[in-house]
Amino acid sequence: MKFLVLVVATFFLFSCVQNSQKPEADAIQNINTQSNAEIQFDKEKVDFGIIPQDTLVTALYQIKNTGSDTLKITDIQPDCSCTSFYVSKFKIAPNDTALVQLNINTFHKHGNIEQYTVLVTNTKKKFYSLKNTAIVN
Numbered sequence: 001m002k003f004l005v006l007v008v009a010t011f012f013l014f015s016c017v018q019n020s021q022k023p024e025a026d027a028i029q030n031i032n033t034q035s036n037a038e039i040q041f042d043k044e045k046v047d048f049g050i051i052p053q054d055t056l057v058t059a060l061y062q063i064k065n066t067g068s069d070t071l072k073i074t075d076i077q078p079d080c081s082c083t084s085f086y087v088s089k090f091k092i093a094p095n096d097t098a099l100v101q102l103n104i105n106t107f108h109k110h111g112n113i114e115q116y117t118v119l120v121t122n123t124k125k126k127f128y129s130l131k132n133t134a135i136v137n
Contacts, residue, residue, distance in 0.1 A: 035122040037094075038067035041130075048134035054107050059132050061100040065092040067123070075120035076100075082107070083115050083132075102132060109136045 046059035065071035071092040076085050082105045089098040104115055115132040 036067045036069040037065055037071035037123050039123050040064045040066045045131040050135045053136050057104050059102045061130055062097055064097045065094050068094055072122040073119055078117040080115055104132055106136045
């Protein structure tokens with residue numbers, strides 16, 4: 001019985017955690033609302049190269065609001081439960097910046113991987129995709 005509890009606890013410890021960080025309730029707005037917020041990324045892809053299996057890698061993206069209205073990140077959707085995220089700010093004033101951190105767990109992964117995370121914003125384009133790639137040994 002102790003072995004079973006240990007196995008279950010280990011599984012939950014090393015499995016990917018669902019994100020508990022969500023945008024503030026007042027940051028979520030109607031998708032059809034017009035805004036003059038604009039987003040600029042320092043990069044939209046991170047290639048980790050060759051990495052070992054069962055490790056955690058982190059990609060940092062800096063975003064800047066180049067528009068005249070407050071930029072609001074209304075949702076973040078990683079395509080894999082192995083990716084968790086942290087956002088320094090969900091509301092970004094004009095000319096201000098924020099960081100998006102994506103943590104990818106390579107537990108039980110092997111070979112070429114591509115992970116996408118979609119940011120939903122109040123800009124005219126609405127949806128932006130951040131890509132992370134690696135070769136897991």
